[in-house]
Amino acid sequence: MLYIVATPIGNLKDISFRAIEVLKNVDLIACEDTRHTRILLDHYGVNVPTTSYFQHNRVTKGEYILGLLKENKNIALVSDAGTPGILDPGYNLINLAIKSNIEITVIPGAAAFVNALVLSGKPAHRFFFEGFLPNRSQARINRLKELAKMDYTVIFYESCHRILKTLEDIQEIFGDKEIVCARELTKKFEEIKRASPKQILEEFQKQKPRGEFVIII
Numbered sequence: 001m002l003y004i005v006a007t008p009i010g011n012l013k014d015i016s017f018r019a020i021e022v023l024k025n026v027d028l029i030a031c032e033d034t035r036h037t038r039i040l041l042d043h044y045g046v047n048v049p050t051t052s053y054f055q056h057n058r059v060t061k062g063e064y065i066l067g068l069l070k071e072n073k074n075i076a077l078v079s080d081a082g083t084p085g086i087l088d089p090g091y092n093l094i095n096l097a098i099k100s101n102i103e104i105t106v107i108p109g110a111a112a113f114v115n116a117l118v119l120s121g122k123p124a125h126r127f128f129f130e131g132f133l134p135n136r137s138q139a140r141i142n143r144l145k146e147l148a149k150m151d152y153t154v155i156f157y158e159s160c161h162r163i164l165k166t167l168e169d170i171q172e173i174f175g176d177k178e179i180v181c182a183r184e185l186t187k188k189f190e191e192i193k194r195a196s197p198k199q200i201l202e203e204f205q206k207q208k209p210r211g212e213f214v215i216i217i
C-alpha cells in the first residue's frame with residue numbers, strides 16, 4: 001500500500017498520531033529530501049529506511065518504488081513540507097500507483113495554502129489555487145491579467161527570491177486592492193500582512209523578506 005503522508009509546514013508538532021504510526025510501520029519512506037525528512041523522523045524516533053524521490057530521479061526511482069509496491073511492501077510518500085502531490089513530484093508516484101492498481105490512501109495534515117486562506121479572512125467558499133506564477137516577467141503579467149478577471153479568492157505560492165518582483169506585478173495589475181501575504185506559517189517568524197501590494201512592498205524594501213510566502217488576493 002502507498003500511504004501519502006502529510007508532514008508539517010514548519011512546526012514539527014503539526015503532525016497526526018496516525019501519521020507517526022504509519023511512518024513507524026512502513027517498509028520504506030520515499031522523501032523529497034532524505035536529510036530534510038530525517039529531522040522529523042529523528043524527532044519522533046522513526047527508524048525506518050528512507051529513499052529519495054524528487055523531480056530529477058522521479059522516473060527511475062518511481063519504477064523502483066512501484067516494483068516494491070508490487071511485491072506488497074508498504075511505502076510512505078512524504079514531501080519536504082505539507083501534503084505530498086501539491087506542487088511536488090508526489091503527483092507522479094501517485095499516478096503510477098493508480099495506473100498499476102496499487103492501493104493508496106492519504107494521511108491528512110498541513111497544506112500551506114489552506115492555512116493561509118483561512119488566516120487571510122478572505123472569502124474561502126470559492127477560491128482558485130494558482131500555485132507558482134510563471135518565471136518570465138511577461139508571462140507572469142499575462143497570467144495575472146487572466147486571474148484578475150476571476151470572481152474568486154486567488155492563492156499563490158512564492159519564494160523569498162521572487163516576492164518583490166511578484167508584488168510589483170500584482171500592484172501593476174490589481175492596483176491598491178488589499179491583499180494578504182502570509183510568511184513562514186507555523187514557524188517562529190510567522191507573519192501576516194494585510195495591505196495594498198505597494199504598502200507590503202515598502203515594508204519588505206525596509207526589511208529584506210526571508211522565508212516562504214503565500215499570497216492571497
Ligand code: SAM
Pocket residue numbers: 009010079081082083084085086087088110111112113156157158159182183184185186187212213214
Ligand atoms: N506540498 C506543499 C504544501 O502542501 O503546501 C507545498 C510545496 S511547494 C513546493 C513550496 C511552497 O509552499 C513554498 O514556496 C511556499 O510558497 C509554500 N509554503 C510552504 N511552507 C510554507 C510556510 N510555512 N509558510 C508559508 N508558505 C509556505
